Structure formats: C-alpha cells, structure tokens
Amino acid sequence: MNKHLVAILLFCCLGRLHAQDTALQSIGGLLDSYFLAAETMDSTMRFEAFQLLFTESGTINSVVMNSDGSNRVKQGNWKSYIEKSGSYYNRFTPHFVEDSREMEFYLEIASVHCIVSQYSAQKTSGKKFKERYWMQFDLVYLANRWYIDNVLWVNEIQGIPIENALLTDTLLYSPD
Amino acid sequence: MNRRFVHTAVLVVALIYINRSSYCQQSPITAFDLFFNTYEAYDQDIESLFTKTGRISTIYYDTTGQPAIQSFTPSEYKVQLVSIAEVYQIERTPKVLILREYGAIARIYSTVRVVFTDWSASDVLVNNTIQSVQLIKTKGQWKINHISIQSEHPSFPIDSKLLPSKMAVGSKVNNQSRVIEKDSPAIPDFSTEYDPHKVYKVNEVDELPFYPGDIQLFLNLKKTYGVVDQPTVGHTPFIATIMEDGLAELTYTHDLSGFQIAQAESFVRSMMIWYPALKYAASVKCKIVFYIRE
Numbered sequence: 001m002n003k004h005l006v007a008i009l010l011f012c013c014l015g016r017l018h019a020q021d022t023a024l025q026s027i028g029g030l031l032d033s034y035f036l037a038a039e040t041m042d043s044t045m046r047f048e049a050f051q052l053l054f055t056e057s058g059t060i061n062s063v064v065m066n067s068d069g070s071n072r073v074k075q076g077n078w079k080s081y082i083e084k085s086g087s088y089y090n091r092f093t094p095h096f097v098e099d100s101r102e103m104e105f106y107l108e109i110a111s112v113h114c115i116v117s118q119y120s121a122q123k124t125s126g127k128k129f130k131e132r133y134w135m136q137f138d139l140v141y142l143a144n145r146w147y148i149d150n151v152l153w154v155n156e157i158q159g160i161p162i163e164n165a166l167l168t169d170t171l172l173y174s175p176d
Numbered sequence: 177m178n179r180r181f182v183h184t185a186v187l188v189v190a191l192i193y194i195n196r197s198s199y200c201q202q203s204p205i206t207a208f209d210l211f212f213n214t215y216e217a218y219d220q221d222i223e224s225l226f227t228k229t230g231r232i233s234t235i236y237y238d239t240t241g242q243p244a245i246q247s248f249t250p251s252e253y254k255v256q257l258v259s260i261a262e263v264y265q266i267e268r269t270p271k272v273l274i275l276r277e278y279g280a281i282a283r284i285y286s287t288v289r290v291v292f293t294d295w296s297a298s299d300v301l302v303n304n305t306i307q308s309v310q311l312i313k314t315k316g317q318w319k320i321n322h323i324s325i326q327s328e329h330p331s332f333p334i335d336s337k338l339l340p341s342k343m344a345v346g347s348k349v350n351n352q353s354r355v356i357e358k359d360s361p362a363i364p365d366f367s368t369e370y371d372p373h374k375v376y377k378v379n380e381v382d383e384l385p386f387y388p389g390d391i392q393l394f395l396n397l398k399k400t401y402g403v404v405d406q407p408t409v410g411h412t413p414f415i416a417t418i419m420e421d422g423l424a425e426l427t428y429t430h431d432l433s434g435f436q437i438a439q440a441e442s443f444v445r446s447m448m449i450w451y452p453a454l455k456y457a458a459s460v461k462c463k464i465v466f467y468i469r470e
Contacts, residue, residue, distance in 0.1 A: 153281075
C-alpha cells in the first residue's frame with residue numbers, strides 16, 4: 001500500500017517537474033512562470049521559484065518615475081530583491097496581467113518587452129491599486145531551456161502612455 | 177605666475193572633461209556611442225559608463241557544444257579587452273540599432289561588427305555580433321546597466337534587416353591584410369557540388385572554420401601548449417583537421433617529436449567544437465596548420 005503511495009507521489013512529482021521544464025523551453029512559458037513566482041506570497045517559496053527561473057548572476061532592477069520627472073533607481077541581484085521586497089508583500093497581494101509583449105531574439109539570447117498591469121490589493125483595507133509598467137527581460141537559452149538573466153522595469157508617467165515604450169526607432173548606424 | 181597658469185590649465189582640462197562626459201551621456205545613443213568609442217582606447221575608464229551594478233553577459237559554447245553564459249563586471253571586461261589588445265587591434269562598429277526609450281530607461285538592440293587584426297601578422301578575424309544594451313538614466317546621465325552579447329553562427333545568419341547583406345559574411349583571413357566582404361545571394365548557390373570526402377585547404381573553402389566563444393579562451397589554450405598560427409623559429413608544424421561536425425582531429429604529426437605529439441594531442445583534445453568550414457553552404461572538412469614549440 002505504502003509502496004503504491006510512494007510510487008504515485010514520485011510519478012506526480014516527476015510529472016510536475018517535466019511540465020515545468022517543458023514550460024521553460026518557451027519564452028511565453030518562462031514569463032508566465034515569472035509572473036506566477038512574483039505573485040507567490042510565501043517568501044521561501046518565492047525564493048525557490050525565482051531560483052528556478054534566474055541565472056546565478058541574474059539581476060532585478062527598477063526605476064520609479066516621479067511626477068516631477070525625477071527618478072529613483074533600485075538595483076541588485078534577484079536574491080537581494082526578494083529580501084528587500086518583503087515589506088511590500090507584507091502589506092499587499094499582487095496580481096500581474098501582461099497586456100502586450102514584443103521581443104527580439106537571436107540563437108541563445110532574447111530581449112523581451114512587456115507592458116504589464118500590476119494590481120496590488122492592500123491586506124488591511126482591501127483597497128486595490130493599479131500601476132502599469134514597461135518590463136524588459138534579458139533571457140538566455142541554456143541547457144535546453146530559457147533563463148532570466150536580467151529584469152528592469154519602469155512605471156507609467158502621468159500623461160505619457162506606457163505603450164509608447166514599445167515604439168521603436170531603427171537607426172542605420174554605419175551604412176556601407 | 178607659473179603656479180597660477182598650471183592651476184588654470186588644470187581647471188580648464190577638468191571642465192572640458194566634465195563637459196565632454198556629461199554631454200556624451202545625455203541620450204541613450206550617445207552613451208552607447210561613448211562605450212564603443214572607449215572600447216578602442218583601452219586605457220579609458222569603462223567603469224564610469226556603467227551603473228554601479230552594471231554587467232556584461234556573453235554567450236559561449238563549451239567543449240560539448242552546449243551554450244553557457246559568462247558574466248563580467250565592467251572592470252573584468254576591461255581586463256579581457258586589455259588582454260586581447262596585446263595580440264589584436266580591436267575595432268567595433270555598430271551597424272543597425274533598434275531603440276526603445278521611455279522615462280529613464282532605454283534598450284538598444286543592435287548588430288555590431290567586431291574586427292580583430294593581429295598586430296604582427298595582419299590576420300583579420302571578423303565577428304558579427306548581436307548586442308542588446310540596456311540603459312538607465314541616473315543622476316541626469318544615461319549609463320549602461322546590462323549588455324547581452326551573442327556571436328553570429330555561420331549556419332544561422334543574422335537577419336538581413338539587422339545586418340545588410342554586404343556585411344553579412346564574417347570571415348577569418350589568414351596571411352592577408354584584407355577582409356572578405358561579398359554580396360551574398362538571397363538563395364545560396366548549391367549548383368556546384370562539394371566533395372564530402374575531401375579535406376579542404378583554408379583557401380579552398382567559402383568560410384573558414386571558426387572557433388566559438390571568447391577569443392581569449394583560444395588564445396590562452398594556444399599559449400598553454402606553446403602553439404602559434406604562423407611559422408616561427410623554434411616551432412614545428414602540424415595539422416589539425418576540423419571535421420564537418422566541428423570536432424578537431426590531429427591529422428599530421430610527422431615532423432613532431434614524441435613529446436610534441438603528446439602536447440599537440442592534448443591541445444587538439446582541449447579544443448571546443450568549432451563552427452566547421454563551409455563550401456557551397458555545406459559543412460566540409462578543413463585542415464589548419466599550427467606550429468608547436470620544440
């Protein structure tokens with residue numbers, strides 16, 4: 001009986017790991033996993049989820065634009081981000097919705113641009129706050145799956161739609 | 177009088193420097209431009225162009241051909257540059273840039289052609305790369321926060337929009353002070369058959385075998401075993417053949433002593449998997465002559 005139970009549990013775990021590996025073989029699967037990880041409330045589980053998604057030297061950076069045009073930059077590796085973001089998770093429950101995505105990639109590297117709405121529900125009052133971001137992901141394809149090597153985001157500035165971030169200028173820098 | 181003159185001169189130079197550096201980093205493009213200009217001047221302060229946690233990530237391929245990532249701080253990257261500059265003159269030319277910018281962050285996804293010219297033998301190695309550069313405006317100045325670098329694989333050419341066809345052929349040219357650039361036809365010419373059994377000489381193939389990853393790793397490998405590319409006094413020639421699958425084999429050692437054969441075998445075994453030579457868009461065997469220390 002016990003042997004059967006162990007076998008079933010092992011089978012379930014292997015199945016889950018396989019599904020996770022398969023998901024991380026696509027850029028979409030990796031980003032979905034990232035947003036799910038960022039919504040994880042338990043810090044230990046969040047750490048484990050990020051550990052699965054990031055390279056060893058992976059970094060997370062953010063820029064907060066103030067209404068007067070000034071900004072604050074926060075930088076660090078993903079481990080320090082988890083430590084420093086603890087107070088936010090103590091007060092809010094986040095939910096992320098990816099509104100649009102563009103990307104450039106070549107072989108083992110990809111640069112992905114997402115417009116993301118972040119909904120933060122305040123635990124004490126139940127109030128919901130919405131912020132929109134342009135998130136840039138630097139991805140690398142190693143050992144048959146994608147990893148996040150770097151994330152950077154900036155919040156929407158009042159009066160300037162965040163969708164403008166996806167407008168591109170293509171410059172022929174040094175034509176022959 | 178002299179002291180006042182010196183004081184004024186120092187002040188003027190300092191002002192020019194401050195003005196130049198702040199001017200150059202007032203837009204993402206100028207910050208990007210300054211980095212590439214600085215690259216050629218190895219004694220310049222690369223670190224100041226990056227944010228405090230700035231990083232450069234390069235993709236290379238290990239001995240089994242699997243991709244791996246190497247991450248450098250700007251200081252470590254500069255050490256690499258200085259080391260390579262001892263052997264090669266390095267020239268980097270951004271080709272096409274795709275810029276996105278919003279608020280205080282920007283991204284430049286670009287093709288950059290890197291040309292290494294051997295100081296002594298005038299060998300030229302051309303390497304097209306994709307470099308994705310992330311920038312942050314901090315304290316009024318744009319600085320680089322992260323760069324991802326991937327070299328072009330001969331079998332997977334970079335999109336023609338990012339690399340106009342005239343520059344799409346990266347080639348290593350031995351003993352010639354020129355870079356092969358040709359207009360690549362949209363469809364490769366398969367009309368002439370290649371010989372799959374023939375071991376081609378380097379001057380018979382369309383594209384030479386190309387050693388993957390960081391060039392410094394290959395330079396270090398050659399240095400470890402006392403191997404050089406050119407005929408040199410005190411060195412004996414031997415031949416390594418790069419097979420169609422990129423594996424290197426030691427194929428001619430007749431002039432070598434027993435010790436040299438052992439060294440040459442270790443040298444070839446330590447090589448990563450090459451990008452093989454191409455003939456009519458097909459991978460072919462190609463022999464390369466090396467010279468090992470006596």
